Amino acid sequence: MKAAPSIAPLEAPYTLRACAVPYETLAERHPAYGKFGQDVGRTRLIEVPGPHGGATVMAKCEWENPEGSVKDRVAYALLGSALEEHGDRPLSELKVLEYSGGNLSRALSALCAELGIRSRYVLSSASPRSLLDTLEARGAEVDLVDKEKGFLEVVRRALRTAEEDPGWHLLYQHRNPANLFFHERTTGAEIVAQTRERKVAAWVASIGTGGTLIGVLRALRRRDPAVRAVGVTPSELPYASEQPPNGLPKYAGSGGMGYGIRQPFVTLHDDEIEHHTVSHSRCLELMAEFFAATGIRIGTSAAANWSTAREVAASLPPSDTVVTVLPDAGTPEEWARIGR
């Protein structure tokens, strides 16, 4: 019997290791993977409502990705690292395991179904019915963890499954450098190109893994080391909170882990990040407000990012720009609650 590999726990000290996934070669070897990759990214950066008299606020429209969220980028990146490790063996022998707040499982299940790869997701029992129906239709396996235990237990359940059955390849989005580097090389590089004429004073992003926040920050800081970085997490469980995890509703895809645990990517820049929080109920109000102002549907984390970016922009001069990201367009369940 194969010995179980030792998987670093979420809270273990983190060092970013170099990672050069050969995406082009993989895309040639697996055309369905290549096709997905062609459709990922190159999303619009649009001006969104900002404060009167402050800096301009601009935001990346990540619902334009094929499966509707920023996590399509990460699905492509993480699956690439698994495909590289898998080598020339048949894809029918690859079994992918990951935990998710929702969007990553949606993106990965589409990719894996196209490629004929078995996939399994650990999710919270609070996951919306629309997502569970999609995963089932794509033949994915799902393990649900009691929502009262918080996202930390979702992660830990996946780690335990991978330890117990090494036949499952855990992608491990919180510690897999492909997540951060893909954001640096795509989301970040796109923003740098899209803001060539502007002075980007601050970058605002919600923290799930922190891959978006830190990956893009690295790209922006290469052009201007003075760019401020603002991380956003739910007020119900902020980043680095010492509280135990809880089952309170929180805005999507983001959050502290509880017990003082910090997301590994964020620890790489811990002294340089300003932290803001937004509550779930406020995000629902902000979704309605953004829709009324623009006619565009954004999700809860997008709403949290937008309102934080607006606050940051209020104290900056009109010559500056604050950039943020709109990770998705929200779920049918959220829009039903809002009544739009």
Ligand SMILES: Cc1ncc(COP(=O)(O)O)c(C=O)c1O
């Ligand atoms: C809707 C949404 N917003 C924000 C995030 C946070 O992204 P990251 O993991 O890059 O911090 C996620 C990640 O799952 C998400 O699904």
